[in-house]
Amino acid sequence: MITTFQQHILHQQREVPYASGDFSWLLSGLTLAAKMIEAKIRCAGLCNIVGTAGQTNIQGETQQKLDVFANEALLHCLGVRDCVAALVSEENDEPVTFDRPPGEGKYVIVFDPLDGSSNIDVNVNVGTIFSIYRRKEDERSSGLDSVLQPGNCQVAAGYVLYGPSTMLVYTAGRGVYGFTLDPTIGAFVLSHDRMQMPERGKYYSCNEANAAQFPEHYRSYLEDLRISKAGQEYSSRYIGSLVADFHRTLLKGGVFLYPPTAGHPEGKLRLLYEANPLALIAEQAGGLAINGDEAILNLQPRGIHQRTPLVVGGRSEVERFLDLIREPQLARAEVESL
Numbered sequence: 001m002i003t004t005f006q007q008h009i010l011h012q013q014r015e016v017p018y019a020s021g022d023f024s025w026l027l028s029g030l031t032l033a034a035k036m037i038e039a040k041i042r043c044a045g046l047c048n049i050v051g052t053a054g055q056t057n058i059q060g061e062t063q064q065k066l067d068v069f070a071n072e073a074l075l076h077c078l079g080v081r082d083c084v085a086a087l088v089s090e091e092n093d094e095p096v097t098f099d100r101p102p103g104e105g106k107y108v109i110v111f112d113p114l115d116g117s118s119n120i121d122v123n124v125n126v127g128t129i130f131s132i133y134r135r136k137e138d139e140r141s142s143g144l145d146s147v148l149q150p151g152n153c154q155v156a157a158g159y160v161l162y163g164p165s166t167m168l169v170y171t172a173g174r175g176v177y178g179f180t181l182d183p184t185i186g187a188f189v190l191s192h193d194r195m196q197m198p199e200r201g202k203y204y205s206c207n208e209a210n211a212a213q214f215p216e217h218y219r220s221y222l223e224d225l226r227i228s229k230a231g232q233e234y235s236s237r238y239i240g241s242l243v244a245d246f247h248r249t250l251l252k253g254g255v256f257l258y259p260p261t262a263g264h265p266e267g268k269l270r271l272l273y274e275a276n277p278l279a280l281i282a283e284q285a286g287g288l289a290i291n292g293d294e295a296i297l298n299l300q301p302r303g304i305h306q307r308t309p310l311v312v313g314g315r316s317e318v319e320r321f322l323d324l325i326r327e328p329q330l331a332r333a334e335v336e337s338l
């Protein structure tokens with residue numbers, strides 16, 4: 001018998017003594033928006049949804065028409081739900097807040113409505129990334145405090161991958177589950193139960209065109225992977241859509257990294273709606289996610305569009321990166337202790 005996403009959520013909610021149904025109602029808004037976006041993507045070349053929207057977002061990126069459509073779909077499907085206090089989107093300069101009746105507005109959702117925008121026009125996998133927090137009780141209005149919480153305060157996180165099939169990968173802190181959209185019934189059906197990220201893998205993923213700009217220790221780590229010094233043969237894979245590169249890493253293991261560059265000294269990817277949700281999924285699946293030395297989930301966000309370097313992958317892969325940067329420090333400490 002099949003298990004749909006809603007059935008899975010209701011089942012999980014039974015284990016939550018104070019569950020009110022608000023959470024599954026919230027998630028139904030996410031899946032509705034995902035289906036609207038999926039429908040547009042499937043006929044992108046036919047329904048005039050490719051190309052730029054002719055405006056620039058706060059990141060300085062030219063918005064694609066599909067960025068705008070996906071953003072509006074999520075803002076609408078989530079905004080009409082009273083349990084939502086605030087929405088933060090990659091495409092909106094400021095949080096979108098709602099005045100809710102007392103006892104409502106329990107949740108804050110942050111999202112990247114369309115990830116991999118540079119791949120839309122060339123029909124390559126793109127995605128939607130989301131992360132859910134509880135609004136802070138002591139905060140009367142849905143202000144920044146509720147939005148700027150560290151990743152380990154996430155109630156749930158996930159992404160939708162629009163690829164050969166459309167998949168929703170989700171965690172609420174009790175394992176990672178994958179659901180595939182069955183077009184014959186229009187529902188996300190459980191297809192990947194309790195996903196585990198392999199400790200090691202044979203792929204590394206990084207935009208090496210920027211390698212000359214990477215800090216030394218990232219370059220030596222990549223060198224290590226290329227010459228298989230770690231006793232493991234690696235091949236390179238880079239799609240340029242974070243969701244797609246992460247999804248492969250989740251299934252096959254290996255490592256994805258986006259180091260600091262000259263153009264993005266703090267990294268290119270955004271902490272709140274790219275790194276944090278994927279870090280929660282990675283860690284729930286047995287992997288690790290760091291910003292070069294610290295766990296992503298422990299970082300205290302300073303701003304809603306804050307960027308961060310990201311190294312995420314199988315436990316041994318990321319530990320190997322950490323060992324590499326610690327080696328010179330250890331060597332130096334040894335010398336100093338002489």
Ligand SMILES: O=P(O)(O)OC[C@H]1O[C@](O)(COP(=O)(O)O)[C@@H](O)[C@@H]1O
Pocket residue numbers: 061090112114115116117118207240241242243268
């Ligand atoms: O072209 P680059 O520098 O390799 O960057 C690719 C990265 O940028 C992104 O496209 C940024 O995300 P958006 O498309 O949501 O802005 C990631 O999906 C991807 O990993």
Ligand SMILES: [Mg+2]
Pocket residue numbers: 112114115116242274
């Ligand atoms: Mg993105």
Ligand SMILES: [Mg+2]
Pocket residue numbers: 090112113114115116117
């Ligand atoms: Mg985006």
